[in-house]
Amino acid sequence: MxxxxxxxxxxxxxxxxxxxxxxxxxxxxxxxxxxxxxxxxxxxxxxxxxxxxxxxxxxxxxxxxxxxxxxxxxxxxxxxxxxxxxxxxxxxxxxxxxxxxxxxxxxxxxxxxxxxxxxxxxxxxxxxxxxxxxxxxxxxxxxxxxxxxxxxTDWLVANCRIQEHILNNSSNPVHDARMHAMTFYRTPQSLAQKFENKKNEGKQVFEVENWLLHHGEKLKNRFNLDSYKFLNHLLTTxxxxxxxxxxxxxxxxxxxxxxxxxxxxxxxxxxxxxxxxxxxxxxxxxxxxxxxxxxxxxxxxxxxxxxxxxxxxxxxxxxxxxxxxxxxxxxxxxxxxx
The missing domain is CATH 3.40.50.1820 (Alpha/Beta hydrolase fold, catalytic domain)
Incomplete structure (x- = not known):
């Protein structure tokens, strides 16, 4: 409770x-x-x-x-x-x-x-x-x-700065920031193992693109823009x-x-x-x-x-x-x- x-x-x-x-x-x-x-x-x-x-x-x-x-x-x-x-x-x-x-x-x-x-x-x-x-x-x-x-670290601050720019300038901020974030939450090897360069024929995109779009949409539907900005800022502090x-x-x-x-x-x-x-x-x-x-x-x-x-x-x-x-x-x- x-x-x-x-x-x-x-x-x-x-x-x-x-x-x-x-x-x-x-x-x-x-x-x-x-x-x-x-x-x-x-x-x-x-x-x-x-x-x-x-x-x-x-x-x-x-x-x-x-x-x-x-x-x-x-x-x-x-x-x-x-x-x-x-x-x-x-x-x-x-x-x-x-x-x-x-x-x-x-x-x-x-x-x-x-x-x-x-x-x-x-x-x-x-x-x-x-x-x-x-x-x-x-x-x-x-x-x-x-x-x-x-x-x-400088690396962390750099990634958070990019996130901040997306959150402040994108027309679909939470969705797009989450797509970017997923690329540094995983690795090239992880994505290669998961998707094997396959395409989603129904949507005419690569499976990795479909996955990123899915995560962007999922977070957009459950997370507040101001909350995302706040937590992203806290990372830099x-x-x-x-x-x-x-x-x-x-x-x-x-x-x-x-x-x-x-x-x-x-x-x-x-x-x-x-x-x-x-x-x-x-x-x-x-x-x-x-x-x-x-x-x-x-x-x-x-x-x-x-x-x-x-x-x-x-x-x-x-x-x-x-x-x-x-x-x-x-x-x-x-x-x-x-």
Whole structure:
């Protein structure tokens, strides 16, 4: 069930103050009865992370890697993503991704959740996991950024700039921006394997063209233009250092175990950048691990190669006893109120 919280008088990075309404969902156990896992969605995703229409249902669910019989899963919609008709931001450039992390921290505070077993997210959701972990270094036992980065590279900014131009100048903006995006979410090898240069005789186009048109139309019918502009802008503001530049130093302040998951063929968030991050952190932080998904499918492999992702993360989410991270304290707090 979708629930709401209002954060009163929130001041964003541009210094503007407003009340912000956020929506979220719980799955599995209650937060006072099981360890809480915060799951952050990707650009066109939302809080529907599991269930029949869940975008990460292969990873999250009963008897899945993140087992809803053992965990409480919390998913917060990035405000402005327009899910279920919720607000969008016209002045989207007033916000940075760190503002969304600050909002998440306030939601957790209002929900009386002071510790998380894990923060996990893919793509921009993984970058948000980085931002929240730097903001609250002792919040989570495990931080799992998947197919992402803790900074916006020149390559990322360049692609987002093209997306912005399409969104501001096309007569069919969401449709056309999505077609462009699909070309860097996948790889030439992935498309070659999928389509084999075949033509769709009925439509007199190549199958790859038909596929791009389909994805453009699909997103156009379910995603808001202002939301797309906002999320695309947030990608360009990924920066855990707050503009200071020493990203490794800031990541090193995180107390929990960092599990960096990358895709060797990712053309959006490059594996090379994640390898550098791991090498830099591992020089002085023992609680850091690196996993690389081997795939021809590029950025989208974090949604396609579920078996590999589960193999990497299963040991993280195997709980062998009842003393969960933070739950004993929560239970004592609840008992003290009776």
């Amino acid at each position: 979708l629930r709401e919280i209002v954060i009163d008088q929130f001041e964003n990075s541009a210094g503007k103050v407003q009340d912000i309404r956020l929506s979220f969902q719980f799955f599995g156990n209650k937060p006072t009865e099981a360890p809480v896992v915060l799951v952050n969605h990707a650009l066109t995703g939302n809080s529907e992370v599991t269930g029949e229409f869940g975008w990460w249902k292969d990873l999250i669910g009963e008897d899945k890697c993140i087992d809803l019989r053992k965990y409480c899963v919390l998913a917060i919609n990035i405000p402005g993503n327009g899910y279920k008709g919720h607000e969008v931001f016209k002045e989207y450039k007033d916000f940075k991704l760190k503002d969304i992390a600050r909002l998440q921290a306030k939601v957790l505070e209002k929900l009386n959740i002071d510790k998380l077993y894990a923060i996990i997210g893919g793509s921009i959701g993984g970058a948000l996991a980085w931002e929240l972990a730097v903001l609250k270094p002792a919040l989570a036992k495990h931080i799992i950024p998947v197919a992402t980065d803790f900074k916006a 990924i920066d855990i250092s707050g503009g200071k530049g020493d990203h490794i130093q800031y990541a090193g302040q995180i107390k929990g175990h960092i599990h960096i998951v990358t895709v060797n063929s990712d053309l959006f968030f490059l594996a090379e950048e994640n390898r550098k991050a791991y090498k830099g952190l591992s020089r002085f932080k023992p609680e850091v691990s690196y996993y690389e998904i081997d795939s021809i499918h590029g950025h989208d492999a974090f949604l396609i190669e579920t078996e590999q992702l589960v193999r990497f993360l299963k040991p993280v989410f195997e709980i062998k006893e009842d003393r969960f991270y933070g739950v004993a304290e929560k239970r004592n707090k609840v008992l003290s109120l009776k």
